[in-house]
Structures are given as C-alpha cells and as structure tokens.
Amino acid sequence: MMPYLNECGIVCSLGDTHDAIKARLFERAESGVTMTDAWSAERVLPLGCVTAELPSMEAWPVQQRSRNNQMALAALSQIRPAVDAAIARFGADRIAVVIGTSTSGVASTETALRQYAVDASLPDAFHYAQQEMGSPASMLAIELGISGPAYVHSSACSSSAKAMASAARLLNMGLCDAVVTGGVDTMCAFTVAGFSALESVSAAQCNPLSANRKGINIGEGAALFLMTNEPAAVALRGWGESSDGHHMSAPDPAGSGARLSIAQALQRAGICASEIDYINMHGTATVQNDAMESRVIHDLFGAHVAVSSTKPFTGHTLGAAAAIEAAICWLAMQDENVDGVLPPHLWDGVQDSSLPTLNVVAPGTLLGRPVRWALSNSFAFGGSNATLVFGRSA
Numbered sequence: 001m002m003p004y005l006n007e008c009g010i011v012c013s014l015g016d017t018h019d020a021i022k023a024r025l026f027e028r029a030e031s032g033v034t035m036t037d038a039w040s041a042e043r044v045l046p047l048g049c050v051t052a053e054l055p056s057m058e059a060w061p062v063q064q065r066s067r068n069n070q071m072a073l074a075a076l077s078q079i080r081p082a083v084d085a086a087i088a089r090f091g092a093d094r095i096a097v098v099i100g101t102s103t104s105g106v107a108s109t110e111t112a113l114r115q116y117a118v119d120a121s122l123p124d125a126f127h128y129a130q131q132e133m134g135s136p137a138s139m140l141a142i143e144l145g146i147s148g149p150a151y152v153h154s155s156a157c158s159s160s161a162k163a164m165a166s167a168a169r170l171l172n173m174g175l176c177d178a179v180v181t182g183g184v185d186t187m188c189a190f191t192v193a194g195f196s197a198l199e200s201v202s203a204a205q206c207n208p209l210s211a212n213r214k215g216i217n218i219g220e221g222a223a224l225f226l227m228t229n230e231p232a233a234v235a236l237r238g239w240g241e242s243s244d245g246h247h248m249s250a251p252d253p254a255g256s257g258a259r260l261s262i263a264q265a266l267q268r269a270g271i272c273a274s275e276i277d278y279i280n281m282h283g284t285a286t287v288q289n290d291a292m293e294s295r296v297i298h299d300l301f302g303a304h305v306a307v308s309s310t311k312p313f314t315g316h317t318l319g320a321a322a323a324i325e326a327a328i329c330w331l332a333m334q335d336e337n338v339d340g341v342l343p344p345h346l347w348d349g350v351q352d353s354s355l356p357t358l359n360v361v362a363p364g365t366l367l368g369r370p371v372r373w374a375l376s377n378s379f380a381f382g383g384s385n386a387t388l389v390f391g392r393s394a
Helices: 017-029 067-090 106-117 135-142 156-172 189-197 254-271 287-301 318-332
Strands: 004-012 032-034 045-047 094-098 150-153 178-185 221-228 235-245 278-280 306-307 373-379 384-392
Touching: 004 017, 004 318, 017 318, 045 150, 045 156, 067 094, 067 135, 067 178, 094 135, 094 156, 094 278, 094 318, 106 189, 135 150, 135 178, 150 156, 156 221, 156 318, 156 373, 156 384, 178 189, 178 318, 221 318, 235 254, 235 287, 254 287, 254 373, 254 384, 278 318, 287 373, 318 373, 318 384
Parallel strands: 094 150, 094 178, 278 306, 278 373
Antiparallel strands: 004 221, 004 235, 032 045, 178 221, 235 384, 373 384
C-alpha cells in the first residue's frame, strides 16, 4: 500500500486557490510577503499575511473560535467534497485528522490579555481552550463528523511534516482508510516578538543562501491533504525523522540529524539521491540554517539537483511550513505541468563564498519533463528534523 495525496487545499500569502498561487509562484515569481506593523508595535516588518476572507465561526462554541481554526476551515473547504465522499465510502470511524501547528489560537489570548491589562476583564469571546495545540484537529473532526483518531503534532517548524508522516503510518497500519493531514499556523505577536528577540527576523524580504541573508520573514497559512491508499498523481513515497540534540535553536553545524532524516526518507522511498528532480529547502535565510543545509545537500546530492527555498514567497509559516511546501511540490507534480516548471528561488543572487554552490532555480526554469521525484526538508528548533519525499505515480 502507498499513501497518496488525493486532494490538496492551500491558503497562504500567495492566495487561496490553486490557480492564484500557481500564477504568482510559477508564472510571475511574485512574493506574497509585504511590509506591515500589524504584529509588531512601532516596527514595520515583511510578513507573509493571508488577506483572503476566512470562514465565519460565529456558530461555533467560543472555545473552538480562533483565526487558526478559521484558516484550517478555509483549507478544508477546497477539499471538502472529496473528504465527504471518503467519509461516505469508508465510514466516519475510518477517517483520521492529523495536523501540525505551533501557535494554534495564541493570537486570541493576546487580544484577551490586552483587554485584561486595561480593565481587568477578559472578553466574552475568549476561552483558554482556543490556544490549546489540539484545537485544530478536534475542530476539524467535529466539523466533519468523524470519530477516527484526531491529534496534533507540535514540534515547531517540522510539525506538519511529522503530521503527514504520522498520517501515512496510520494508513499503513490499517487503523484508518483516509486521513485529513497537513498543517496550519497563523500570525501572532508572540512569534514575531520571539524570533525578533533571537535576532532572527529580517527587516527586508528574506534572502536564502545569499551572502547578504539576515534572517527570516514570518508567515501564516494552512495546507491540508486528503491522504488515502487510492491512487492519485502524487504519493508520499518516503519520510525521515531525526533529532540533533544539539541546541535549543541552532542546528548542528555538521548536519548529522539532517543527513539522517534525508537518508531515511530516500531509503523508505526506495530511491537513490541521484533520482531526485527537485529539493524544496528548509531555506530560512538565517546564517546557520542555510550554511548547514546547503552543505548537507551538496554532500548528498551534488551540485546539479535543482533547489529552491519558497519562503521568500510565503514567509516562514512555522508549524504549517512543511505542509505548505508539500503543497507547492504537489502543485509542481500535477499532470498539467508537462514541462516541469519548478518553484523558483527569490534572492539577490549574491553567492556566499563560504557555502558550496548549488543549482538554484531561477524564475521560469523548466525541467523539460514532468517532475517525478521531489524532496522537502524541515529543520526545527530543538533539532527536530523531518524530510518528505514525493513521487509521481506514473
């Protein structure tokens, strides 16, 4: 059996439809990151904010209401017919929800605490459960009326990669017949302030691999997949997970954990490194992450495999990043992309002489054939590493 990614719903700063996202990413190479002070008082920063209208949750109990859950519902709406059909086909007890997030509804708590600071009262629209990490999975299970497993992974920037690996394991173990899986994270002042305190936030559009890179742009969004064993164009063919145990926030400079997660993913997919057509880098544009990842890629894949970081388009969406980048790979691997247009790398082109040279994808680059194999890396705080390998079924 093989876990196929039958349907994909994605909402990010590039848009909330496949066509809008593909147009900005593949055709115009246009970033969704914009300057705003909405999440950082008196400091304008480039952030990947979602501007699409999100579903109302007024009819929901207050403990389920959050912008994070609204974003999850927006992504679900794009795949809802296929999910409902799967429920009818397999039964509500055979459907699971496995989601990654790192912030959940923390933004709701921020709003409540701002009011509390003024008049020592909390808003009627606030409930502490809004910030619980399990909230998006339980909400989606309620929305869909399913009774299979429903849980969340929260391991910072690898959260949704681990969620997708867990979803595949549920299918392979026969514990369910379909899984709604992916990730969601929404903007909050907590993450913007936290990364700023670490001096990891760039004041300009992030610049992965450049000698001039100065840090990340934070973003938000959601990507959800319907994963089943029923054949589709793209399958999750391999996954690898490891832990550096090196530092709370800095990666192991030798990339030992990254190498292990990549090796596991390739082994599970049953392919060798030379078969990979495209790598979606974690590519945060921080000094240490880019240095570690570029060296690992060069050592394992050489200088010829096409690579890009798509975070300059979407911002770093934290717990949703792996799922959104999986969705970008999924879009690139669909049947209509017969020429193999690849996700481009937005940067200033100034090579860091201390890093090995990689085959960075320029806007408009064509593989010349459909993308058969894609690999996506996610390397999180605390040394939590995850790698996903996607393969076309034909």
